[in-house]
Amino acid sequence: MGDAHGVGIVGLGNISRQYLDALAGHPEIRIVAVADLSEERAAAVAAETGAEAVPAAELVRHPAVQTVLNLTIPAAHAEIAHAAIEAGRAVYGEKPLAVSVDEGRGIVEAGARSGVAVGSAPDTVLGTGVQTARRAVDDGLIGRPVAASATMITAGHERWHPNPDFYYQPGGGPMLDMGPYYVSALVTLLGPVVAVSGAASRLRSERVIGSGPRAGETIPVDVDTHVTGILEHANGAISTIVTSFDGTTTTASPIEVHGTDGTLLVPDPNRFDGDVVLHRPGAEPETLAVSGGYDGAGRGVGLVDFVRTAPGVEPRAGGAMALHVLDIMTGILRAAEQGGRVELTTTTARPEAVPFTAREDWHS
Template sequence: MGRPHGIGIVGLGNISRQYLDALGDHPAVRIAAVSDLSDDRARAVADETGARAVTVDELVRHPDVQTVLNLTIPAAHAEIALAAIRAGRAVYGEKPLALSVESGREIVDAAARAGVSVGSAPDTVLGTGVQTARRAVDDGLIGRPLAASATMVTAGHERWHPSPDFYYLPGGGPLLDMGPYYVSALVTLLGPVVAVSGAASRLRPERVIGSGPRAGETIRVEVDTHVSGILEHANGALSTIVTSFDGTATTASPLEVHGADGTLLVPDPNRFDGDVVLRGADGTERVLPVSGGYEDGARGVGLLDFIRTTPGAEPRAGGAMALHVLDIMTGVLRAAEEGRRVVLTTSTDRPEAVPFAGRERWRS
């Protein structure tokens, strides 16, 4: 196998636990360094993993760090990514790639000039749920794809997150926070998008934190919290997406793909797995056997896939995909604000499909 790939983690908040659980004892990687605004938190993770707790500047230049795993808040994604690239390190980050298409393009272009790779969550689209649906679309089980719908409705992350402020600041909101899962799935299934339309609203100007040491504290809402969009795919298919922090729940399927000969009910792309159901034109339904993706996937699968990508090839969860998804989402928000259809400035190839890989394969 050779030496494990050296990882440096910047940002050790809530999401980091899932990455640490998946990567901490993985033989293909070694967590060499960690950094966080909280020195205590960094030291605790360093003690757990055997890594060194260092500053960000030290981490991106650490001789044992080959890839920087960027788990900071969205507002810091571009700054950390560019620092890693300047230091000659590959970078894989949490979603979204950046707060704007301009910043995202700066990251992708800087990486290309430096000869390093860029990757970005979400990696849930590499799981068996979306990848089995991808295989069904590619095999023509629903005929020509015509349309898709994606729906995400919750009451807001302040109910469970102890520090939810950034969800309601610029760069947050339901589309930029949760939309990457759904938009990445739509692009994986139906290909790139050429233009978007949208509408958005804001239910209330303040939210109350519901858990943790700040429970009962009021925070301001500075972004729209219910967003609807229409995506025009290059292949002629139309997708609709609804993301909301203003409802309580929904009975709608998380994701449906409609074709001339049938419909796919696709599991929630915020998860790695779930049943894919094919509904035929005659009304019959059947659960499709798993035919693609990483079995029992977890946060970090995309990073493992990323570091195993052939040098010079575009990673499945790569910068081109992340930039296009960001362009789609910010385009919908701009369309909602300006009341017009927005033509996108980016595109991407559909990522290469993931053959079925049992848990023992991605864990080794």
């Protein structure tokens, strides 16, 4: 594969731990620089990885950085992405791509103008769970897909996150925070969406932090915390999605895909693996053998796939996909606010399916 690809990480909060663990020892990725608002945190990660700790403004121009891994809070995604693109660096960011479609479109268009690649999480859809389901749909195991449902209900991230403020600010909420996993899976399984409808509510105006040094502190809620959407796919299928920080739990399958000849139960798209179960009329439920996806994957496999993508080819976890997912999610929120149906302004091709890839073939 040649020399390892130089990556600079901006933002070393909670999610960075998962990336650092997944990428540790990867022969194709070398973390060469890190930046964070906390100099102490940056110094600790630099010592762990052998990277340099530098300010973000220097990181995007670091001579050894080829791709900027943008793990900042959503409100900072666009600023860091543009800085990286202006410096001629590829950028791969955490979800969502940005806090608005205009911001997201600006990132994608800037990347295209500069000839640099843009990518975005979630990469969970590249794991064996969603990709095995994708293979089943493509192989016609459920006949023609006609509908799907996605459900995510939890009591809210303030219960466990020590600094949950951004989850309840613009760019957060259950739809923009957790929705990317579910919407990306629906687009991967059923293709792009042409229009959406939605309804939303807000249970309370404040939340109380439940853990960490700020436990007991009250934070404001500036976004809707229960969101329901209807997605009209270009192929005629209709999906429904519920994302909520106002419930406790759910017994519904994370995703169900219904076709003329059967139904697929798809595992949690916030994870990379899990059983895919096929139900067909008159037959016992069948757990399908794993038939696609990166085996043993963790957050960061999307970055590996991104780095491996040939120049000029849209990455699987690419900007076009992330922008369309953002358009779907913000369209649902806009429909909920305005009432009625919102036609989308973006589209994307279904990303190329991931053939089953053993861990040693993508990490060794």
